[in-house]
Amino acid sequence: MTVLDLPAWAAIPVCLLLLLGAGNALAGAIGLLRLKSFYARLHAPSLMVSGATILICLASMLTFAVLQNRWVFHELAIIAFMIITTPVTLMLLGQAALYRDRAEGSQEVPHKEEGLKTEAAVEE
Amino acid sequence: MRYWFPFPFLSLGLLLFWVLISQSVSPGTLVLGGALSIALAWAMVNLGPHKSVPGRVRPLFRLAGAVLVDVVRSNIAVLRVMLGRRGKPATSGFLTVDLTLQDENAIALLACILTATPGTAWLEFDRTTRQLTLHILDTADGMDWQHIIKTRYERPLTEIFQ
Numbered sequence: 001m002t003v004l005d006l007p008a009w010a011a012i013p014v015c016l017l018l019l020l021g022a023g024n025a026l027a028g029a030i031g032l033l034r035l036k037s038f039y040a041r042l043h044a045p046s047l048m049v050s051g052a053t054i055l056i057c058l059a060s061m062l063t064f065a066v067l068q069n070r071w072v073f074h075e076l077a078i079i080a081f082m083i084i085t086t087p088v089t090l091m092l093l094g095q096a097a098l099y100r101d102r103a104e105g106s107q108e109v110p111h112k113e114e115g116l117k118t119e120a121a122v123e124e
Numbered sequence: 125m126r127y128w129f130p131f132p133f134l135s136l137g138l139l140l141f142w143v144l145i146s147q148s149v150s151p152g153t154l155v156l157g158g159a160l161s162i163a164l165a166w167a168m169v170n171l172g173p174h175k176s177v178p179g180r181v182r183p184l185f186r187l188a189g190a191v192l193v194d195v196v197r198s199n200i201a202v203l204r205v206m207l208g209r210r211g212k213p214a215t216s217g218f219l220t221v222d223l224t225l226q227d228e229n230a231i232a233l234l235a236c237i238l239t240a241t242p243g244t245a246w247l248e249f250d251r252t253t254r255q256l257t258l259h260i261l262d263t264a265d266g267m268d269w270q271h272i273i274k275t276r277y278e279r280p281l282t283e284i285f286q
Contacts, residue, residue: 024199031206039259040216042245043202050240051199074144087232087239087246094247094259110218110257 010066014059021055024048038097042090049086054079128162130169135161174228176285187280194241194276202242205262219258221273223249227285237277244269 006014024047031044057075065072101109129135142157143149178184225231231249238244238258248257260269 024203027203027206031202034206037216039218039245039247040261042259043242043261044206046239046245047199047202047206047242050195050242051203054195072147074147077141077144083236083240087235090239091235091246091248094245098247098257110220 006063006066010062014063017055017059017062021052021059024051024055028052039094042094046086046090049082053082129165131165131175134168135165137161138164176227176229178284179286180284183280183283187277187284190276190280191237191240194272198241198243202261205243215264216259216261217263218247219260219263219269221256221258221270223254223256223278225278225281225285227281230281230285234273234277234281238273 028044028047028051031047032041035041035044057079061072061075098109102111138161139154139157142160143153146153146157223231223234225234235246235249238246243261245259245261246256247259249255250257258269258273263269
C-alpha cells in the first residue's frame, strides 16, 4: 500500500478509538495482575473481548471505509466471533476452578445442593 | 424444500458471511457461497442441534439496546475497579440465579451477553436445578444483578424464543 492519506476529520476519531481500545486492553492486562482471586481474574479478559475488540475493530472499519471510499463491514465478523467463542473458554476455566475448589472443600465457593450430585462427583 | 434447506437461517447467515469476507457480490462469489452454505447446513443435520425459531423481533431490538448500554456501562465500572486504588479491593462474590428460560439457544445467547459485559462471569449452569452460578466482580456498587438478569435479559429472551 502506498502512503496513507487519512484526512484529519477521520484521523481524530480513529486515533481516539484506537487509544481507548488499546487502553482497555492494557487495563485488562493490569487487572489480571492486580486482582486477587482466580474468579476475579476471569473478568479481566472479558474486558479485552468486549471493550478493546469492539473499539479497535470500529477504528479499523472507519479507517478503511475512508481510505477506500466505501462501506467496510467485515470487521463485524471479528467482533461476532470473539463474542460467540469467549464464553466457551471462560466457562471451561470457571468450571474447572469451581470443581477444584469444591473437591478441596473450600468454604468460599457456593456448593451444590444436597442430593444433587454433579456428573463429576458420580464418576468418583 | 425442507430437504434442500434443513436450516434456512443458518444457510442465509453463512452466505451473508461469505459475501462479507470476500467483499464482493459477483455471481461467482454468490454461486460458491450458496453451494457452501447449503452443503454446510447438511453437515449440521448430523450434529442434530436444538432448533429454535425466534418468534418476535421487537424484544430483540430492545434486548440489543439494553446489552449495548450495559456493555459500555460495565466496561467503565470494571475499568474503575481494576485501576482503582491499591488499598481498596473490590468485594466480589458469587451469585446464583434460578433461570426460568427453557430454550437452550436462548441460554447460550444469555451466556454470550453475560460474558460480553465485564463484571459478570458465567461459571456454571445446572440443567437439573436450572440454577446459574455467576461471579460478580464488584458487589458493592449497588446493582441488583439478580433483578437485572431477570428483567433486562431473561424476560426479552423468553419473549423472543417462546
